[in-house]
Amino acid sequence: MRRQFLIRILSILLIIALISGVVQIYFMNDQINKQINQEAELIARGIMRNIQETNLATQSIEYQIDLKLVSYSKYIAEKLKGKEAEEITQQQLLTIRDELGLAGITIFKETESKDDIVGVVSTKNQEIGFSFKKAGFYEIGKVLFNKYKPDLPSATFTDKNIVVLPIAQAASHSDKPSFFKFAYYHVPESSYIISSYIEANEVYQYIKKVGPNTTIQQILQQNGVVEEIAVLNPKVFANPSLEKQLYPPLKKIEAGSFDLETSKDREILTKSTIKKESYVEEINGKKVYKMFLPLDQNRVIYLSLDYGKMSAPLYRHSIILIVSGFLSLFILFLLTARFFNRIYENIQKIKRQIKLLEEGDLTAKSEVNDGSELEKLSKSTNRMVDQLNKLVKDTQDQATKTQRLSVLLEAEASETVEKMYELSTEATMKSREQLYEITELLDDMGNILKPYKQNENIGNIIEKIELLKQIVNDRTAATTDMTITLSDLLQSLHGQSKELSDISNTLLDYMAKFKLS
Structure with missing residues (x-):
């Protein structure tokens, strides 16, 4: 049972650890993608802001030059x-x-x-x-x-x-x-x-100095995870011949570098409508995170990051979390196993005590000192054992006394029965002898008086003699019946005392099976 329980606990903890690991890996990948996306977008937004600031400065400078050229052109025309x-x-x-x-x-x-x-x-x-x-x-x-x-x-x-x-x-x-x-x-x-x-x-x-190329170089130097940054012109990618015309001056790559170009990149750049897109691509055995962020109708900011370098710290952190989770679950299993072993051992102590009680050992006790409910159960069982021990000992003492008294009663009843049998036999014989003598006497008297029965007084005497004979017979029979009844009663008492003695012996035999203190 203990082994089965520990195997089940270990299986449950392993399942929990596995599910927890899968969930952590899922959220870890999601977090990595979110963080990489945020960092990439932050860099792209910085480049976008730099381009906008450069454009604003350029427009301001060029506007001043434009006005000057306009005035010069009109001055030349005047000349x-x-x-x-x-x-x-x-x-x-x-x-x-x-x-x-x-x-x-x-x-x-x-x-x-x-x-x-x-x-x-x-x-x-x-x-x-x-x-x-x-x-x-x-x-x-x-x-x-x-x-x-x-x-x-x-x-x-x-x-x-x-x-x-x-x-x-x-x-x-x-x-x-x-x-x-x-x-x-x-x-x-x-x-x-x-x-x-x-x-x-x-x-x-x-x-050029304050433009995106400078910003891109600074980012590449300061940020070790950035592989490439470029400002691209999708129109030139869609129609490469535009790069050959003099005006307006168009280039595929307006700033930065685009050495990690793939067919998927070209597919994105040649779409009629370009939206923000990002994906992870493996190039030369290296995972690269790429992002394309539209700057305006004619320009797209391209950014590629080293996916391995960016994800490595998060992977390490996640691995530490997963390992610490497994370690925590293993420690939990050890603590659970130890706790269960202690409970199991205490339960086994109480089971052994109950087994001994089943075998009649009323001295069996258990020692459980863990402060739990099992300790209370052990103490309660020990008190019950003490009470049973005392009760069985008292019962044994009473059974011993009962046996002793029943033996005495049986012996006395046996002796009394014998005496009563002798007395009843003697009394019956005497009463019969007396009955015979009295009957014979009364018969003789009746025979003597029979010739004179015509005499009224003699007739009354003869009737009284017959009545007396009947009374003597009845008294003799009653004495005999009472003697027999008393004899039967004493025999019954003897049998009951013998039965009580047998019961006492049986009870003592049962009591002998118990082990008492």
Whole structure:
């Protein structure tokens, strides 16, 4: 029973431990995913905030430059007022350029075939012959020539006859990467467009310095779990040819790196509508947590984290919890086993006591001192044993006395019966002898008086003699009956005393089976 109970307890505790472990692992994985997601989103939000701040600063700086370029373009138009494109010389443009401190000025004119707009005069020879069509600006030029306000969402400034483009690398400066800001102004009532531009390398470098690349590098250096961060352009992933066009300048990766690119990533980035997505992917035997968070319509923040490094502390903590849980359950089992063993041993003590009581040992007692209900039961059983012992001893004493008295009674009854038998026999014989003598006497008297029975007095005497004979017979019979009845009574008393003696002996035999103190 004890073994069966301990096996059941151990089985129940193992089941509890198993269920607890499974539940902990489930919640641990859920907690790991939540924590990783929160950290990833926190980093992404930080990058997003940096990009927004950079954009705000860039927009503010570019707006000031835009206004300056607009005023410069109108000033140039005023200087060249009344001249056709063919009448404008490079020297005139160089003078105005130096006066305004510009990087360069180019005059663009529509070709004779009316299918392109090209540079005809410029402060830099490489700008001459530059084609709007090849650069992708032809539609902008046509709008300007038609005296409309250009509808160009990517432009930093637009107004009637003028458009200012964001800082970009100049297509005509292929010798080394140079960044400029261009303004295109169609002079009213003229056949040309003035392109004035300023060098924006410093502005570009400033934006690059405070932009997302710097923030990404800082995060990568400070946070050991971050694998990659990038600002991606989904449009370019959907249409890679956009990366080759000059304007607007588009790149797949606007900032950061995207070396862990997979087909699943491309599938996400080429969707028509991109929502926040995250998943765990194994790359080169390493688990990586990836998140894609839309920044705006054209940009997505990509973030990849080392899933193993991030989950390791939580896994360690969870393993410690699970091991401590198993250890606690094992200690609980040991305590339960010890507690049950003590209870079992105490129960066995009481069972052994009851077994001995069944066998007639009224000296059997149990010692249980655990302060539990079993101790109370043991003490109660011990008191019952003491009371039974006393009761059986008293009963035995009384049975002994009863046996002794019954033996005496039997002996005396036997002797009395014998004496009564002798007396009754003697009395019966005497009474019969007397009856015979009296009867004979009365018969003789009757025979003597019979001849004189006619005499009234004699007749009365004869009747009285007959009556007397009857009385004597009755008295003799009564004496005999009483003697017989008394003899029977004494014999019955003798039998009962013998039976009482047998009962006493039987009771003593039973009492002898008990072990008494």
